[in-house]
Amino acid sequence: MIRRFHGGYRTHKASETPVLAVGLRFLAACAFHCAVAVAPFKSIGRGKPRVFVYDLPVYIADGIPTRDDRQCDGLVSGSPDLLDCLFGAEFTVRTEIGPLTLRKTDQYAMGRIFLWRIMGSVSRVAHPDEADLFFVPFWYSDAFPTPTTCPTATEIMAHLHHLDAITVGKHIFVSPRVAHNGDVCPFWWGHPWHRGLPKGAVDYNAPVHEKLAAGHMNSVMKFALEDRDCCWWAVGENTHSIPYPGFGSGLDLNMTRKLRKLREPNRSRPILAMGAFGIHGDHKEHSKSLRAELAKECKAHGLPICSGVVLKVIQKSGHTLGLSDGTFTELVTTMLRSRFCFQPTGDTPSRKGIIDSILLGCIPVLFSVNQTRLWPWNLPDLSNASVLLDVAKGSVVDQLKQIDEDRVTQLRSGVAEAAESLAYAIQDGTGDAVEAALYHAWIHTGGRPEEQHLTPGPTVWSSSTQPARKEHHGLLAFGHEAAEEKTP
Secondary structure (H helix, E strand, C coil): CCCEECCCCCCCCCCCCCCHHHHHHHHHHHHHHHCCCCCCEEEECCCCCCEEECCCCCEEECCEECECCHHHCCEECCCHHHHHHHHCCEEEEEECCEEEEEECCCCCCHHHHHHHHHHCCCCEECCHHHCCEEECCCECCCCCCCCCCCCCHHHHHCCCCCCCCCCHHHEEEECCCCCCHHHCCHHHHCCCCCECECCCCCCCCCCHHHHHHHHHHCCCEEEECCCCCCCCCCCCCCEEECCCCCCCCCCCHHHHHHHHHHCCCCCCCCEEEEEECCCCCCCCCCHHHHHHHHHHHHHHHCCCCEEEECCCEEECCCCCEEECHHHHHHHHHHHHHEEEEECCCCCCCCCHHHHHHHHCCCEEEECCHHHHHCCCCCCCCHHHCCEECCHHHCCHHHHHHCCCHHHHHHHHHHHHHHHHHCCCCCCCCCCCHHHHHHHHHHHHCCCCCCCCEEEECCCCCCCCCCCCCCCCCCHHHHHHHHHHHCCC
């Protein structure tokens, strides 16, 4: 039987829940939970959070889509076409241990990969009462949201039937981008707003229910490529940075093992350093001048000291930029042969290249303290897997030459260890980037995996305030199918 990936969603009209009920439901939550009779508890020992996925409609209000990257929906689950759609097309490079097949993963594919992984995970639950976390599949990935394509906070909240004062911090929104002003809608950073206003505007005269709904969004957890710990200009309270999907994502177990072997600290890497970047960037961070200077110095030294890869960009539909097959091959081959990989800041501190270099066993060379604050849930000790250089101290190549071999070996060991929680895997239970993020989100909300977890048994409701429950048509069936059909 052919099974297809539909993301678990059906097309229907936006919720008819009265908007005032958003505020009332939230205000009644405490009284509601206090009205529940004391229930028996059962002990469950486990080390992973249980995740409930909201079954949002295709359009949330007035033709506004809940996701703008549904191109994978309808593809056969576990098929090559689906994996190509999620993780990018395959390409192969030659190595001393045989061909290595990787994927051209889009740097903004985090949302759809998260959704697919959770939907096929044994940790996904069909009933919200069993959930530790609540995943909300709403994001803009392939295009920037506009004042006419953003829902209000009230319109979003009207679909979150299981959000109340107890669960609000356990709800997770995702931005597959860097969560700057242009990447997200006003509800993301808690602004009361209405369509027709500029995205950065605040509707101070908004109805009470919109102000309440917007205020609650400050407590909702958010995943994005950057957060305020690294980048003060990132918007949204309770936002946590999650790594880019990089090389090493979407691989079968054979290629995962091969890549792990290529990362081994004692493997020969004849090139001291490499760099691959365009000459652009934030003028406030002097990124453009930094990149130009690095390119100049690398060219002056030449091989085997430094290798510069020219990124030959090809234009694709929409805003998407891609690299030619030859460029992908040259980029990966050079990273695999280099000990250090230059990762200068660009338009923002983060770069997909930082993740790519770690996954390929190349020590990332950082140039901003802000870069060291990225992705702490996945890279809790980035200083053990990277170096931070100050260009004011002279030649960056000379600074790298001064690092002794013992320290280089330590850094390469740190890189190999860090890579294990950075790839986006196609298998469940690997401790990959998705599972690491959800695990730490659970801890952040008070989860205690080391202890026995107490969950309430059957309860007796003492009033009519039981929250509405929304059926999840097709979700449970899809979860089993995805788990069965994933590449072993």
